[in-house]
Amino acid sequence: MAPDVSCFLLALLCSASCEVIISLDQTCIEEEANKTYNCENLGLREIPDTLSNATEILDFSFNFLPAIQNRTFSRLINLTFLDLTRCQINWIHEDTFESHCQLSTLVLTGNPLIFMAETALKGPRTLKHLFLIQTGISNLEFIPVHNLENLESLYLGSNQISSIKFPKDFPTWNLKVLDFQNNAIRYLSREDMNSVESTNLSLNFNGNDIKGVEPGAFSSIVFQSLNFGGTSNLSVIFNGLQNSTIQSLWLGTFEDTSNQDISSSMLKGLCDMSVGSLNLQKNRFSDFTASTFQCFTRLWELDLTATHLEELPPGIEGMNLLKRLVLSGNKFDQLCQINAANFSSLTHLYIKGNKKKLHLGAACLEKLKNLQKLDLSHDDIEASDCCNPQLKGLIRLQSLNLSRNAPLGLQSQAFRECPRLEILDLAFTQLHVDASQSPFQDLHFLKVLNLSHCTLDTSNQHLLEGLADLRHLDFSGNSFQDRTIPKTNLLQTVGSVEILILSFCDLLSIDPQAFHSLGNISHIDLSHNSLTCNSIDSLSHLKGIYLNLAANSIGIIPAHLLPVLSQQSTINLSQNPLDCTCSNVNFLTWYRENLQKLEGLEGTVCANPPDLRGVELSAVQLSCGMTTLGIFFLIVFLFLFTILLIFAAQYVLRRKYQHI
């Protein structure tokens, strides 16, 4: 029996040692040396010894700390950010953060708090951000008021709070953000509002169905932003906000909340308050006429995203302060249906993701002389001759987004109407450009051009002509004839480009002279092609650039190409079938010596020989002199050769002198 018991003990010991190994396996991730650690999801019951005493930022979420007290974090006195999300904390005892003078952010989201001691938050000299989301709080008295004088943001979402009345001694004067999302607040009284002393506050009541506001509760208060998202009756809000001043008012609703339609008479309430920016997303209007807008005259921003609009009425007056208009996600047929002339001062217009095919018509935005930014992406726009008739009169336009639309046909000087364009995004919109046309001609100020996945004809040498100041060209996802960029190519006309993206172009090779006219390049992305080392020659005149060659077909890089790589500042060679045999030994040595220049080290692995497949290049050590076996055979061969020579000499001598 005795041996069995000893065996069992041995097994137990072994099991204990196994557990040690496993717990060692689950250590925190050091994101910044001695400073930032991530210990998420490790089931830890205490701060591990492996953390440096100098830790400043600690994500300790999803661990297990039923009670936290003075000694729990006492070692980490430099903490500035502490995330204790969902650590099953029930108790926060006296003086838990006493020694943490620097702590400025404390996250306690999702903990079933039973009690916080009166001095629980004492210690930090500038505690600025406190997250008490979903901690079961039903009464604001629960939060210990001690040491909250510097508090700037207080997040109290998803609790059972029904009144926002703060206790008398609660220091609210520095608050900038007060978040009451998803609580049970039904009524806002004058007394409630008076308990908050700060001005320029951002107050969030999203997901509280407010049924009543005491008249005058918000009067003569200035707010940075107010959010009543998802409230079922907006009349209550409009009445309650009389005489208030609000920078940004969010009154949107959601797919899953049912609320009353907005009528023009409800919106009259806006005349009695001062609002800068108004969001009404996903609301439905019971009547939508020019009078709907009669109290919008002081707005500088109006967001009507997904408000089921088919047109905006003509004859709206007094909207000359409006600078930004968002009409995305609606159901317009024609661009002219927005009656742009109503909003002649607009600088920004967003109509993206229209639910119907949008027809641009002609000169629909002609009156928008000040328009600087226009977003018409995801609109299924189709035009055989774009874009001068459509964009007529937009002389100040700086940024145009036509990405993700149906095919567009571009002629020469297609953007002549918008000579001041600086950013043009045409990504994922098929472009038809006739041979030797230059659609971007005369865009002298254009700095950023996104032509990714436009199925362009890259044999057209004149395609990019006239872009004197272009800095950033995204040309990814277009294909080249014979899968090669030849010596004479369309990039020769854009000599000022600094950032060039040619990923996913299905390239096999690049002519050594192909980039010769590009002298200003600082960033070139050639990833996701089928390039081999031969194409590296085309970069020999470039110095100090960021070079991305990831996901290509580079196996061996011969010694004469290594100086080309050496002169660049950052190189990514990950996901290439790199050769780790002696035929690539020069490159392998270079790689180990230049690790500080390389990016994506963990993805840079050997493909050859089979026994090194998947091994990180930085871990490979080759000795490529002659192998021991080779030396052995050479010695044996030399030895045999010498013996043979001796025998031969003996034989010759014997033959020569045998007759003597």
Next chain:
Amino acid sequence: MKGFPAVLLIWTLISPSSSGGGSGEAWPTHVACRNGGLEVLYQSCDPLQDFGFSMDQCSKHLKSNLNIKFGIILRHDIKELFLDIALISKGSSILNFSYPICEEDQPKFSFCGRRKGEQIYYAGPVNNPGVDIPEGEYQVLLEVYTENRSIVACANATIICS
């Protein structure tokens, strides 16, 4: 010492910590709905946690604007949230699509903007189009993720239509 190998064998079989720390263990398969010739089964493919899901209505003629119930703990903030769906039948891919659920400039649902650590329960419509599901067995991979591709929920689902 004859008993030693036997004890060791038993220990390796029963000891939970020796079987890879439980990491190989999969979440149970749940029934999202089973009725009217349609059966929808799912299994969480997020190694960190399971989630709960059910559909109010279950039939081969799937109505538009279905109501669902969904319960989960968030492991990331969901100011921006996206859904990827891949539908596979008999080993070949039929449909792939990506849909924005929450965007900064258009939070479609009331839960948009909620934070890491919050427990979410959603019972409401999903704004789907109506479809008649042809008979057969389908594999569906659903992935819900944030703007930096952190997984919020992941499900391997099987739809059996008979």
